[in-house]
Amino acid sequence: MVERSPILTTICHLLLIGGIVLVCMPLYFAFIAGSLTMEQVQQVPMPWLPGGHFIENLATAWSKVDFGQLLVNSFIVAIGITVGKVAISLLSAFAITYFRFRFRILAFWLIFMSLMLPVEVRIVPTYEAVANAALPIQWLIDLLNLQGLWEWISGDRIEISLEWNMLNTYQGLILPLIASASATFLFRQFFLTVPDELLEAARLDGASAMRFFWTILLPLSRSNIIALSIILFLYGWNQYLWPLLFTTDKDMATAVIGVKHLIPRSDTEPAWNVAMSGALLAMLPPVVVVLVMQRWFVRGLVDSSK
Amino acid sequence: MVATTLEPGLKHAHFRTAGLPAMLLLPQLLILLLFFFIPSIRALMQAFLLADPFGATVHFVWFDNFTALFASESYRNSIWVTIWFTLAQNVVTIVVALVLAFATDRVVRFQSAYKGVILLPYAIAPVIAGVIWAFLFNPAVGPIAFCIKSFGIAWDPNLNGWDAMLLVVLAASWKHICYDYIFLVAGLLAVPKSLMEAAAVDGAGPVKRFFQIALPLLGPTLFFLTTMNFVYGFFETFAIIDAVTRGGPAGATNILVYKVYQDGFINLDLGSSAAQSVLLMTFALLLTLLQFKYVERKVNYSI
Known part of the structure; x- marks a missing residue:
């Protein structure tokens, strides 16, 4: 700070307290609503202090949408996205920075193109791709007219129809959420800053490419991996549109989708207390991650948008 | 083995095997092919096709899907809604984030506690933020709706389009302020102390210094955040809209990405939905290009 200005400092504290109230007020009301009975939550005005029914509402929410299963699904999906994306990104970043091969620039541009074209803009075709991932092979067969070819050669008529349904x-x-190159670029940028001497030394010692990757590059990337993993975990946990479309089976939905099913609509009973307790439950894991790993989280956030 | 001629983005010390990098790239490229390139090309193709609802006959219709879109009242409405929504969200987010970042930069005590709490909404799923805000402003039970009504102001986001718009803008901004905030805090930290001190010696007060020195230096960051806010407003607020208003009342909050979903999955008008996807893709690409321009600029002006 350049000069002391107690008045301005006080104003700043007040502004920040205002910011905290802004952040916490909705969460506080959600907590109060989650701890009331359905009659209490409909009182106007609503009580400003929590009641004692939070656990009860949570139990209702738990049984209403099978939260146990949904939380397990959310963990599997979030961790799957994190591990999958970090793994394929590390490998491809290694390939495009440490190897010289004929199609290197082409590979680079193919990956580059996928950057920043959000999944949301190709909702319908991606849904088709997931509903039948074998579709491209089917087109190839149709395009080359393999069926006709076979008929011509052998005289038999066959119908080839492939199906690989991932709904x-x-x-x-x-998988569809791993299909973007942001993480690849983060690792690429980092690999470019790794001193060349490391590879030269490793080579003198007779290390192969993969050995260099495992014993030198991977340990060096540790902090980048952790920071990025936090962001990816939050991204995976908080996904909404994909789980909504891909999971027609209620047991395969995620916790966030479960909350959506708890929202009272005009034709259902106004069980906002149950909805709020469910919402708080579903946001708990990512909130804990951010609070516990704040330093890493901030770093991951700033890094991953470079 | 060590080559001297250098391709861009290639390490000075590198390998020259051909098979291994192909293997390393395979998983990434395979996933991109299946879930990025093929769907994108499919969307492009569908945008120029017209299928009957049962998918029995498909015609190539050139730009008919696009002309039909721009002729349709609901699509033009959706464009305006999106513009208002993203602009309002952008302004609210940036202004609040700037004020909070300025204050954070000035205080010493409790700084990390303030930061920790203000960052919290980043962890909360948009749909959950939406559910909570929908509750707060619910005309029948919401505590804030009660406060508004006690001032004698009519409030019903289920019936009044402007109320609904205000509500989704607030919910979307609440969720996104933390993002802009953390970048602005980092940006303010990078403003050279010497500049600030020199200005202080010349008699500029803290607020004047903020507007005349810090803000211009934050220009690239603000530009970056504005594009990111547009990306957020255009594509990632889907969940908030779906949880709070479902595009209603009467299309008053039906932003473009929500309309793609509605036309594609609820009305099953694939051609129109694909044409909308293509338009959104074009827009996303424009934003990306802007982004890269920014990256270039950041390098030139780096301090």
């Missing part, structure tokens, strides 16, 4: 599966929830 209501974990891979269907995970």
Whole structure:
């Protein structure tokens, strides 16, 4: 700070307290509503202090949408997205920075193109891709007219129809969300800053490419991996549109989707207390991650948008 | 083995095997092919096709889907809604984040506690933020709706389009302020102390210094955040809309990405939905290009 200005400092504290109230007020009301009975929550005005029914409401929410299963699904999907994306990104970043091969620039641009074209803009075609991942092979067969060729050669008529349906599966929830190159670029930028001497030394010692990757590059990337993993975990846990479309089976939905099913609509009973307790439960894991790993989280956030 | 001629983005010390990098790239490229390139190309193709609802006959219709879109009242409405929504969200988010970042930069005590709490909404799923705000402003039970009504102001986001718009803008901004905030705090920290001190010696007060020195230096960051806010407003607020208003009342909050979903999955008008996807993709690409321009600028002006 350049000069002391007690008045301005006080104003700043007040502004920040205002910011905290802004952040916490909705959460506080959610907590109060989650701890009331359905009659209390409909009182006007609503009580400003929590009641004693939070656990009860949570139990109702738990049994209403089978939260146990949904939380397990959310963990599997979030961790699957995190591990999958970090793994394929590390490998491809290694390939495009440490190897010289003919199609390197092409590979680089193919990955580059996928950057920043959000999944949301190709909702319908991606849904088709997940509903039948074998579709491209089918087109190839149709395009080359393999069926006709076979008929011509052997005289038999066959019908080839391939199907690989990924709806209501974990891979269907995970794979489309891994299909973007942001993490690859983060690792690429980092690999470019790693001193060349490390590889030269490793080579003198007779290390192979993969050995260099495992014993030198991977340990060096540790902090980048942790920071990015937090962001990806939050991203995976908080996904909404994909799980909503891909999971017609209620047991395959995620916790966030479960909350959506708890929202009272005009034709249902106004069980806002149950909805709020469910909402607080579903936001708990990512909130804990952010609070406990704040330093890493901030770093991951700033890094991953570079 | 060590080559001297250098391709861009290639390490000076590198390998020259051909098979291994192909293997390393395979998983990434395979996933991109299945879930990025093929769907994108499919969307492009569908945008120029017209299928009957049962998918029995498909015609190539050139730009008919696009002309039909721009002729339709609901699509033009959706464009305006999106513009208002993203602009309002952008302004609210940036202004609040700037004020909070300025204050954070000035205080010493409790700084990390303030930061920790203000960052919290980042962890909360948009749909959950939406559910909570929908509750707060619910005309029948919401505590804030009660406060508004006690001032004698009519409030019903289920019937009044402007109320609904205000509500989704607030919910979307609440969720996104933390993002802009953390970048602005980092940006303010990078403003050279010497500049600030020199200005203080010349008699500029803290607020004047903020507007005349810090803010211009934050220009690239603000530009970056504005594009990111547009990306957020255009694409990631889907869940908030779906939880709070479902695009209603009467299309008053039906932003473009929500309309793609509605036309594609609820009305099953694939051609129109694909044409909308293509338009959104074009827009996303424009934002990306802007982004890269910014990256270039950041390098030139780095301090």
